[in-house]
Amino acid sequence: xxxxxxxxxxxxxxxxxxxxxxxxxxxxxxxxxxxxxxxxxxxxxxxxxxxxxxxxxxxxxxxxxxxxxxxxxxxxxxxxxxxxxxxxxxxxxxxxxxxxxxxxxxxxxxxxxxxxxxxxxxxxxxxxxxxxxxxxxxxxxx
Amino acid sequence: xxxxxxxxxxxxxxxxxxxxxxxxxxxxxxxxxxxxxxxxxxxxxxxxxxxxxxxxxxxxxxxxxxxxxxxxxxxxxxxxxxxxxxxxxxxxxxxxxxxxxxxxxxxxxxxxxxxxxxxxxxxxxxxxxxxxxxxxxxxxxxxxxxxxxxxxxxxxxxxxxxxxxxxxxxxxxxxxxxxxxxxxxxxxxxxxxxxxxxxxxxxxxxxxxxxxxxxxxxxxxxxxxxxxxxxxxxxxxxxxxxxxxxxxxxxxxxxxxxxxxxxxxxxxxxxxxxxxxxxxxxxxxxxxxxxxxxxxxxxxxxxxxxxxxxxxxxxxxxxxxxxxxxxxxxxxxxxxxxxxxxxxxxxxxxxxxxxxxxxxxxxxxxxxxxxxxxxxxxxxxxxxxxxxxxxxxxxxxxxxxxxxxxxxxxxxxxxxxxxxxxxxxxxxxxxxxxxxxxxxxxxxxxxxxxxxxxxxxxxxxxxxxxxxxxxxxxxxxxxxxxxxxxxxxxxxxxxxxxxxxxxxxxxxxxxxxxxxxxxxxxxxxxxxxxxxxxxxxxxxxxxxxxxxxxxxxxxxxxxxxxxxxxxxxxxxxxxxxxxxxxxxxxxxxxxxxxxxxxxxxxxxxxxxxxxxxxxxxxxxxxxxxxxxxxxxxxxxxxxxxxxxxxxxxxxxxxxxxxxxxxxxxxxxxxxxxxxxxxxxxxxxxxxxxxxxxxxxxxxxxxxxxxxxxxxxxxxxxxxxxxxxxxxxxxxxxxxxxxxxxxxxxxxxxxxxxxxxxxxxxxxxxxx
Ligand code: B12
Numbered sequence: 001x002x003x004x005x006x007x008x009x010x011x012x013x014x015x016x017x018x019x020x021x022x023x024x025x026x027x028x029x030x031x032x033x034x035x036x037x038x039x040x041x042x043x044x045x046x047x048x049x050x051x052x053x054x055x056x057x058x059x060x061x062x063x064x065x066x067x068x069x070x071x072x073x074x075x076x077x078x079x080x081x082x083x084x085x086x087x088x089x090x091x092x093x094x095x096x097x098x099x100x101x102x103x104x105x106x107x108x109x110x111x112x113x114x115x116x117x118x119x120x121x122x123x124x125x126x127x128x129x130x131x132x133x134x135x136x137x138x139x140x141x142x
Numbered sequence: 143x144x145x146x147x148x149x150x151x152x153x154x155x156x157x158x159x160x161x162x163x164x165x166x167x168x169x170x171x172x173x174x175x176x177x178x179x180x181x182x183x184x185x186x187x188x189x190x191x192x193x194x195x196x197x198x199x200x201x202x203x204x205x206x207x208x209x210x211x212x213x214x215x216x217x218x219x220x221x222x223x224x225x226x227x228x229x230x231x232x233x234x235x236x237x238x239x240x241x242x243x244x245x246x247x248x249x250x251x252x253x254x255x256x257x258x259x260x261x262x263x264x265x266x267x268x269x270x271x272x273x274x275x276x277x278x279x280x281x282x283x284x285x286x287x288x289x290x291x292x293x294x295x296x297x298x299x300x301x302x303x304x305x306x307x308x309x310x311x312x313x314x315x316x317x318x319x320x321x322x323x324x325x326x327x328x329x330x331x332x333x334x335x336x337x338x339x340x341x342x343x344x345x346x347x348x349x350x351x352x353x354x355x356x357x358x359x360x361x362x363x364x365x366x367x368x369x370x371x372x373x374x375x376x377x378x379x380x381x382x383x384x385x386x387x388x389x390x391x392x393x394x395x396x397x398x399x400x401x402x403x404x405x406x407x408x409x410x411x412x413x414x415x416x417x418x419x420x421x422x423x424x425x426x427x428x429x430x431x432x433x434x435x436x437x438x439x440x441x442x443x444x445x446x447x448x449x450x451x452x453x454x455x456x457x458x459x460x461x462x463x464x465x466x467x468x469x470x471x472x473x474x475x476x477x478x479x480x481x482x483x484x485x486x487x488x489x490x491x492x493x494x495x496x497x498x499x500x501x502x503x504x505x506x507x508x509x510x511x512x513x514x515x516x517x518x519x520x521x522x523x524x525x526x527x528x529x530x531x532x533x534x535x536x537x538x539x540x541x542x543x544x545x546x547x548x549x550x551x552x553x554x555x556x557x558x559x560x561x562x563x564x565x566x567x568x569x570x571x572x573x574x575x576x577x578x579x580x581x582x583x584x585x586x587x588x589x590x591x592x593x594x595x596x597x598x599x600x601x602x603x604x605x606x607x608x609x610x611x612x613x614x615x616x617x618x619x620x621x622x623x624x625x626x627x628x629x630x631x632x633x634x635x636x637x638x639x640x641x642x643x644x645x646x647x648x649x650x651x652x653x654x655x656x657x658x659x660x661x662x663x664x665x666x667x668x669x670x671x672x673x674x675x676x677x678x679x680x681x682x683x684x685x686x687x688x689x690x691x692x693x694x695x696x697x698x699x700x701x702x703x704x705x706x707x708x709x710x711x712x713x714x715x716x717x718x719x720x721x722x723x724x725x726x727x728x729x730x731x732x733x734x735x736x737x738x739x740x741x742x743x744x745x746x747x748x749x750x751x752x753x754x755x756x757x758x759x760x761x762x763x764x765x766x767x768x769x770x771x772x773x774x775x776x777x778x779x780x781x782x783x784x785x786x787x788x789x790x791x792x793x794x795x796x797x798x799x800x801x802x803x804x805x806x807x808x809x810x811x812x813x814x815x816x817x818x819x820x821x822x823x824x825x826x827x828x829x830x831x832x833x834x835x836x837x838x839x840x841x842x843x844x845x846x847x848x849x850x851x852x853x854x855x856x857x858x859x860x861x862x863x864x865x866x867x868x869x870x871x872x873x874x875x876x877x878x879x880x881x882x883x884x885x886x887x888x889x890x891x892x893x894x895x896x897x898x899x900x901x902x903x904x905x906x907x908x909x
Pocket of ligand 1: 015016017018019020021024025061062063064065066067068090091092093094095096097098099118120121122123126184186212213214215216218219236237267295296297334335336337338406407408409410441442443444445446447564
């Protein structure tokens with residue numbers, strides 16, 4: 001099975017200023033052969049929607065570690081879906097302030113149209129997801 | 143120096159004039175003059191009640207602490223609507239939304255907590271600080287943190303030019319809204335930036351330049367920050383360089399101090415790693431002369447810490463600081479100083495408008511923060527850890543400094559490589575085995591088997607055995623008789639501070655295990671006018687005292703009583719006893735003491751002869767106020783206060799005349815001064831706190847019954863004792879000296895459990 005490289009847009013959530021995770025994730029994604037646009041931290045919903053419209057990425061990766069991730073992620077996903085964007089959206093990092101995943105909050109995100117929630121910050125799981133996505137893309141393109 | 147002289151308020155040691163007494167800068171200066179490192183949390187909760195509780199418990203911590211309101215991320219990015227909505231939803235926030243709450247609410251949460259002895263600072267991270275500054279000044283606060291560069295590049299996507307303009311206005315706003323007699327205080331965040339992988343020269347320069355920026359925009363009291371990096375030697379160079387540059391570049395009239403941040407990069411995940419990194423930062427602060435330390439908790443790597451975790455971090459840092467002595471060293475022409483100075487000069491050369499100069503410097507890449515994603519940062523610089531652990535430049539782009547290693551072919555950065563670099567410190571602290579006891583303060587003992595086998599315990603027990611020998615030798619020489627005390631009785635001394643006696647079932651009657659044996663000592667005077675015990679005691683201390691290092695549930699006490707004696711007689715015995723014990727252990731086991739890190743010098747003043755000094759409880763309270771520590775005039779001196787006084791002294795001293803109500807009914811009230819007790823505490827110097835408590839005893843039947851009633855005790859419970867009193871108990875004075883506290887003082891170990899073979903910590907169920 002051939003893997004295709006994806007155009008990925010990477011963004012920190014609206015209130016989150018942490019960037020080391022973004023620097024890391026960019027390298028991580030690029031090393032897997034994908035092209036990455038890094039919007040940086042504190043990306044407000046309107047900017048995110050605009051950038052998705054302009055760049056037409058094949059995947060949006062939202063990252064958040066400041067503890068507001070569930071709430072900010074929900075706002076972002078809703079804004080994107082409301083604007084009619086159907087691209088796959090995933091979110092990960094340290095999404096709450098309690099140091100553990102919150103199943104109710106994660107369910108809200110999935111319900112709002114988020115494709116995957118890596119609220120344990122597991123980048124291996126993200127890697128595996130990318131592989132399936134890239135494989136599907138290959139088939140779709142074939 | 144006498145204890146009294148050591149306690150007298152002295153002028154601030156830091157540069158610049160004395161800022162107003164109630165201000166943040168003045169508080170830090172007072173503490174610095176008293177040799178106290180100010181410790182401060184990064185604490186913030188959405189709920190005002192929880193926030194208030196956090197401040198109250200910060201204030202009550204066994205530490206010289208300042209308070210913090212850390213602001214949530216919505217307020218930081220200026221999204222007040224989101225902050226309000228999150229509050230309404232009850233969503234947990236990562237800080238206190240100061241601009242979303244009405245000023246009255248913040249005032250109420252500060253009322254009775256924030257004062258001259260406990261200033262509160264607002265810490266945020268906003269490139270547009272005006273709303274936060276308005277909110278904090280409206281709430282009566284005047285100290286905060288920030289910087290045109292450091293609250294922009296690491297925090298936001300706001301263009302640097304806008305941040306510079308906002309911060310110029312912010313400074314002016316703060317100075318205007320906190321007018322004299324208040325003194326606005328501003329701390330730079332430039333010494334931290336992204337928290338990790340920026341070589342110290344750049345951090346020091348940014349911190350200095352931001353301080354200068356504040357001053358040019360009307361701020362007269364500043365603190366310059368620096369965040370602990372990877373190498374203690376390099377970090378000490380950085381702090382000294384920062385102090386020297388402040389002297390060289392800040393106007394003389396500006397109050398200033400240095401503030402160190404405990405490691406700001408990826409934090410150790412284990413409790414022992416987290417604690418040791420924190421302790422290393424406290425030691426660094428004291429060694430290199432920073433006046434204030436912002437701590438990290440053991441929860442740092444995982445989640446927002448609780449109040450309890452914050453308090454624990456403060457106390458751990460304070461304890462480590464108390465055991466460290468400042469190192470004399472000049473600002474030196476160290477590598478860090480020279481590099482920082484080159485950055486500073488390069489920026490100042492760009493013109494008189496510092497804000498504009500900073501913007502130009504970033505635009506040209508003269509200042510270039512490694513790995514910073516902000517569009518106004520050049521992003522050409524890179525750093526690495528040299529084999530010795532120092533953080534150095536590998537690429538300097540357009541910066542006016544040279545790379546350390548000119549590796550011709552740089553290996554490209556990989557995700558794993560970056561992670562490895564970010565995790566170097568945390569991995570080191572997580573993987574090192576916990577330090578052997580005694581080398582470092584750990585809060586709880588290891589499993590009993592490990593503890594019993596530890597060399598530190600063995601040394602401590604050798605010292606204890608010699609101390610016991612000397613106690614008996616001294617007291618017998620003075621004509622005292624040793625009795626073996628009772629363990630179980632119908633009553634025992636009522637405990638203070640929420641401590642309880644342990645009840646046992648004694649043939650169906652609730653009996654108590656002794657918490658100290660004053661009543662029995664008094665009874666025994668009939669046959670033994672000079673007597674002593676060395677007795678086990680059990681006191682069910684409240685669980686929150688577990689981390690103080692000063693409380694054990696099971697301990698031993700040297701209890702002394704002498705008939706017909708005054709307080710002064712008892713004090714003479716206590717002082718003589720302590721002096722004899724110190725002399726004896728230094729002649730019997732000097733090498734053991736030295737191995738534990740003690741020096742004979744530590745006891746020089748004690749052994750120099752002469753009476754120990756004494757002050758009254760009221761004087762001690764006043765002195766504590768002078769140190770910025772609030773102490774109730776009607777209560778026992780709290781641990782934190784006791785520690786302050788102990789640290790300020792260089793030989794043991796007595797505190798006399800505790801107020802009635804702070805002690806039990808058996809301490810005699812002064813007939814000439816109702817409400818004042820003829821009692822005392824013996825306080826060790828060097829931060830070891832109380833060693834002994836004593837008094838003249840109440841022996842008069844009627845007075846005893848009255849005092850029992852006053853203190854809410856039921857006289858009926860004390861029937862056997864009152865019966866004896868009715869028949870006549872001799873007047874007497876005496877004291878109890880905690881054996882483990884004595885041994886801790888002799889050995890210089892941190893925690894009482896380290897000097898107990900079978901430690902029982904408050905609230906911990908242990909064999
Ligand atoms: C460095 C740091 C900072 C720096 C950030 C500088 C910068 N521009 O990046 C500074 C000092 C500025 C800072 C500020 C703040 N911080 Co901070 N910070 C840290 C710290 C110490 C290290 C983070 C880091 O760099 N990690 C290295 C990167 C590579 O790892 P990472 O971010 O953890 O990400 C890993 C995983 O989570 C995962 N991951 C991350 N994102 C994603 C996304 C996906 C899709 C996937 C699959 C995986 C994934 O992959 C990474 C590699 O394993 C952490 C605590 C810690 N870990 O020790 C706190 C921490 C993240 N900060 C925290 C907070 C709260 C803040 C503040 C809000 C201040 C405050 N109230 O205390 C502000 C942020 C303001 C804002 N507007 O958001 C909290 C978050 C609490 C929570 N989530 O429960 C932490 C955990 C500290 C704490 N215990 O309080 N911080």
